[in-house]
Amino acid sequence: MSDTSILIIEDDEHIGQILTFILQRQGYQTTLAADGLAARKAIDSATAPPSLVLLDVMLPYIDGFELVHIIRQREGWQDVPVVMLTAKHTEKDIVRALDQGANDYVVKPFQPNELLARVRRHLREPA
Known part of the structure; x- marks a missing residue:
């Protein structure tokens, strides 16, 4: 599973550290971008797309939408699963995220096991 990479885009340092920890503990490779500009740079400079993107909605500079x-x-990122991770939980926000191309939507505060189950589902891995 060590070739499974996850791009985490999260501006809250504490949440970013938690996500990195729980995902790495499961054997995933992680990259953390702390704001929208860092995320754009990571996306533009990547030699290959990640296996999955965990994306906060409310970010400095460039938002998750x-x-x-x-x-x-x-190019090559069209089928990368994108899981939005956000405190915004109105139907309007969820519909907007899904309409923009997100595959899933997890509301903060999230339960780590639920998040991992959603990650596995999008990566089509056995539980």
């Missing part, structure tokens, strides 16, 4: 659009426009 715009980043989903950027990811979907990037």
Whole structure:
């Protein structure tokens, strides 16, 4: 599983550290981008797309909705699963994220085991 890479885009340092820890403990390779500009740079400079993107909605500089659009426009990234991770939980926000091309939507605060189950589901791995 060590070739399974996850791009984490999260501006809250504590949540970013938690996500990195729980995903690495499961054997995933992780890259953390702490804001929208860092995420855009990571997307633009990647030699290969990640296996999955965990994406916060409310980010400095470039928000998660715009980043989903950027990811979907990037050659080779069209089928990368994108899981939005956010405190915004109105139906309008969820519909907007899914319409933009997100595959799933997890509301903060999240339960680590539920998040891992969703990650596995999108990576089509056995539980």
